[in-house]
Amino acid sequence: MKIIPSKKMSLYKPAIFSELKAFAKKQQQDNGIELVDLSLGSPDIPPHEMLREHMAKLSLLPTSYGYTLSASTQFKEAVARYYKRVNGVDLDPQSEVIQTIGSQEGLVHLPVAFCDPGDIVLTTNPSYVAYDAGIKLAGATSYYIPLDEERGFVPNLNAIPETIAEKAKLLIINMPGNPVPALPSIEYFTEVVEFAKKYNIIVLHDAAYSEFYFTGDRPVSFLAAPGAKEVGLEINSLSKSFSLAGARVAYIVGNAEMINIIGQLKSNLDFGIFDPIQATAALALDNAEEITKNLRTIFAERHHVLTEGIKDLGWDVVPSDGGMFVWAKYPYNMDSVSFAFKVIEQVGVVMVPGTEFGTEGEGYVRLALVQPVEQLEKALVKLKSLSI
Template identity: 35%
Template sequence: MRLAARMQKLAPYLFAELDRKKREAQERGLDVISLTIGDPDLPTPAGIVEAGQRALAEPANHRYPAYAGSQAFRAAAARWMKRRYNVELDPEREIVALIGTKEGIFHLPFALMDPGDVALVPDPGYPVYSIATRLIGGEVHWLPLREENGFLPDLAGIPGEVARRARVLWVNYPNNPTAAVADEGFFRRTVEFCRQRGILLAVDSAYSEIAFDDYRAPTALQIPGGKDIAVEFHSLSKTYSMCGWRVGFAAGCPEVISALARLKSNMDSGVFGAVQQAAVAAMDAWPAHLPEVVDVYRRRRDALVEELRRAGLDPPNPRATFYIWLKIPGGDDTAFAAELVEKTGVLVAPGSGFGPSGKGFVRMSLTVPEDRLREAGRRMGEFLSRK
């Protein structure tokens, strides 16, 4: 069967490949500690689960949901944005429900870009930004995130011709995979950069609530003029341990929100109503469970950093997300990760899977219990001592 030419642009998804390597290692009898995908092992809080269970029994939820999200869901998202950021949003015009933010991020280029248009994409970054751009025939212009610049993009270094053709600038702070953070000043500069050039600022805020040491993530929508030029993606997956529920929302520029909703109405049938009701319970309960969750990840961060330093490595002590972005000896992250899992059963994500500038790094997720993180660190130490 002949497949579409666009499939040639679609390599196997990074985390699907890592899942395959995990299965292969387990089949060889290894005790695998997978620190790859950011899938929280903590359960969804009981009150959210109970709200979802009650909603399952409601016959109204057995029918098609509203395409853009129920009024109750969008109103809850607006209330959450007001409480969290003091940002006023119109739930009808400035919010759309998503089947998880991955779906919305993937669909945005289809609503915004034509073939030949440019997307400004962080490197390293979440792979979906570049994958979706290429599938619609757009061009990716990488914005290297360098350690010496705090893993922030150098907007002044973007060539003028590239900026003139750009339709969207992707930013993601707190950042995946580097765990870097940005302050309000960064968002002010970025909003102004996009406003002057007519570029949409697309902000992936999936990790906004997983923050330590008094860091509090800002939003582009609180910057004057931000709602005119920015769309922000908020996920319930990380904050509420709801990855499997598949729910989130996009908020911001009404014109883009309307276009995204129109596109989605032709491509999917919305978020299951019971899931939306559980999400309403989650957002309205915020931040009740959050300190406990953040404390778990903080203890895990400290444990893994301690073991890695004991192994002679120099990991950062991130202020947000549940990732460690680790520079590895030798510089070949793909070979390092392959040998590490083969010799020790510890599986990490090669940095080059997130973009060319990820070479020489690996990403380690804190979504396994503390004792397993310490064991992973010890195994890495033994592995390095034998090299």
């Protein structure tokens, strides 16, 4: 039998993460290289003990295994309480909150709910890979907004041509970002709202790293900007902030009409999230201040050690006070994919080449803060011995 994939599959290349890990493992087996893996942004810190105990207890109940169909009232109300406490944003838990099976699923499916083939979606280059995946799934077209270094690597809306803005249907932004960890301001989000109103564009802000801030106040929520709920949405995940990556639970909040449209799509896609996960997520949100404070202390130290260490190597590092990654420009005349594999081969440090996130990532690598300080220091020693 001849198996022929759909034409749409030609739009999706295999992600490089598995290739990097396979190559690293082979180097370890064949050459005895000790690895320090800074590639995948998967939390290495286990969930808080109260969350593990809660989920374990609920998982033993025989009544926990039916379809949930959608988010529980308990979960939605916990999201609303969390947003009120930490962001000062009021949400109607019934009409302005919807659950997704992790933010990846939400990000990939959301363009399908709002975009027709040929519609323009504004995003950045570089950006998180799920944005383009969702845009392609909807048959829409990406237009990439420059990340202006002089503006602190926030998307420069003024660089979007009028003819493009007038045709755009959706704008996706992400701050603190992946891979570029720029922080937002209320002034910038106010600018985004005004831009969206002027051109009738739906805004989606990906706030997956909103609990990762290391100095000063927490990153502002997009929904805190005046008029934000009139034009858009914010998606957030418990994967990073609460170390629940494997549990796959996230949510989208904001404009009630948009939430209703997403709910209509999701009712045709899934049957909800395992009830013990939903209940545990609600417990996490209600105890966010206690849980995330410790997380920030750990990641702030990691961020300082890796950032300063990379600078000492003579690399350029994008300044940041938050996020889960370091975005660095290496001083070698080599494309980022070749460089990433060469580093594994020579010293066993696994990083993601910048071009995985877009063409403007050439010359950069992304390093995830997912190892203890001792391992980060070991990685820096290894990188110092590079011979390229």
